[in-house]
Amino acid sequence: MTSATPQPLTKPAVSEEEVELLLQIGLRNRWHPICPSHFVQDRPLSLYRLGLKFVLWREPDGSLHVQDDHCPHRGAPLSLARHLGDRLACIYHGVEIGRDGTVLRVPGNPGCKLEGVKAVKTYPSAEVAGAIFVYIGDALHPEPVAFAPPPQLVSDEYDRFLCYTEWRTPYRYMIDNNLDPMHGTFLHRQSHSMSTGDTAARFRARKTATGFIFEKVTQRDVNFDWSEWCDTGALYARLEIPYPKSVGPGGNFGIIFMTTPITDRLNANFFWRNRKVQGWQRNVWRFLYRNRLEARHWHVLEQDRFVAEGIEPDANEREFLYDHDVGVARVRRWMRDEAAAQIAALAAAGQPMPWEKPRVTA
Ligand code: FES
Ligand SMILES: [Fe+2]
Structure with missing residues (x-):
């Protein structure tokens, strides 16, 4: 587990332009996935x-x-x-x-x-x-921070498939997408796993040791009902969606989501589709996934891509957020605060900013 960058005692002013410059290229002092291993x-x-x-x-x-x-x-x-x-x-x-x-x-x-x-x-x-994964540190943090991958990626209790996409949308819109459970009920309402449940909900956000959870107060384990933002040396969203009985034995369908900016309008998405299954149940799931579920999951993902690529890059300058967007607002604030803290620490130490080209020294 890592902790957010501490604020320096005397805070240099950090401009919104600087925050934007850093967020466009991605936060530093974290591990970031950059491509599938087989690349x-x-x-x-x-x-x-x-x-x-x-x-x-x-x-x-x-x-x-x-x-x-x-x-x-x-x-x-x-x-x-x-x-x-x-x-x-x-x-x-x-x-x-x-x-x-x-x-x-x-x-x-x-x-x-x-x-x-x-x-x-x-x-x-x-x-x-x-x-x-690559560790990208700023001038004050060249040594890698510890990275605790979520158990869904490394524990034998889980099985997983990595699904990788590159989409023409700012990576931060994809973080928004994964901290927005309510879109499951509408955008994905014709899918095999998100067709049931209430179309209106009340939410709450609560802090966790590594981030926060944004969850429906009124419904659990029916649809895409909660999402968690985590910082464990890498930044990711975690969510679960119940599977219908037809998808064999095992727990909910889980997703660990990470995204990495390629440019300010193109991003690399990593969806680890996972399930808590062991033994013969794992074999059943792997078989069903390859033969039936994978195509359905891709179809759902296409719905996300279609919308995400259709949102103008500057759409966040003219939005009207409502109660269901508290998860989105909160993760944006989390990113903004972390960016501002990184910039302030670099400025206080007189170090170059991550978006500046390294200076050649003799
Ligand atoms: S530029 Fe690489 S050897 Fe000259
Ligand atoms: Fe979605």
């Missing part, structure tokens, strides 16, 4: 995420490395490099970069001062439940 095979892969451009590559034993996609010589993308097993050789002039970002060889100019320098930023990374 990275035997060739270097270039990915733009969180305002950064990464190269991802594996050694022959499968170990993964995530680095800036930028050669320290003259900036050629390392994702175009020749893969030499334990290192990348830049395609432009052959400079060789090792797994920790050290320049191992400058073949055109042996003995040059660049050799032995740790010149390529290398990010802490981990693979969890079929996704690649």
Whole structure:
């Protein structure tokens, strides 16, 4: 578990523009999923995420490395490099970069001062439940915070499938979507799992050790009735929807949702569909999921995509929120406060902001 960034004693003023700049590229000092594990095979892969451009590559034993996609010589993308097993050789002039970002060889100019320098930023990374996570710290937090993945992703008590999408919508609208249980009753009313229950509800929000829960006071385990926002070193929403009896034995259908900005209008979504099932019940669920449920779940997700991509990026400047949107309002405030705290701490320490390009020092 991690805790929110403490406010400095003397608070430098943080402007809304600065908050917006940080939120557009994503909060720092957290682990973020950036792509499914299978995206990275035997060739270097270039990915733009969180305002950064990464190269991802594996050694022959499968170990993964995530680095800036930028050669320290003259900036050629390392994702175009020749893969030499334990290192990348830049395609432009052959400079060789090792797994920790050290320049191992400058073949055109042996003995040059660049050799032995740790010149390529290398990010802490981990693979969890079929996704690649990267720790992105700001100038004050280069060392990774602890990351406690939810049990739905790592415990044997649960089974899970990762569903990955890239949608043309600001990532924050997808966080809103997952903190908005009421859309299940309307947008998904013709689905197999969200067709029943009241169409009007009263809600409450309550604090938890790692975030908050937004839940219906009037109904539980009938439809999409609650959603939880969690910060355990990574930021995610957790929710459950009851399954009809036709979907075999086991608990509710659960979703762990994370989203990562690609650009300010494009996002990467990670939905881990999970169920608390063990033994033969797990096999039944896996069979049913692959043969019947997956298509239905994709159909439901298409409904979300259709709406989310239709919302203008500036729609949040002319909204009318009502009681059912308290979860949305609260998670937005949570994000805003965390962004402001990160910016204030950096400003107080005279450190560069995450959206500024790193300064080259001699
Ligand atoms: S730009 Fe990479 S070796 Fe020259
Ligand atoms: Fe939805």
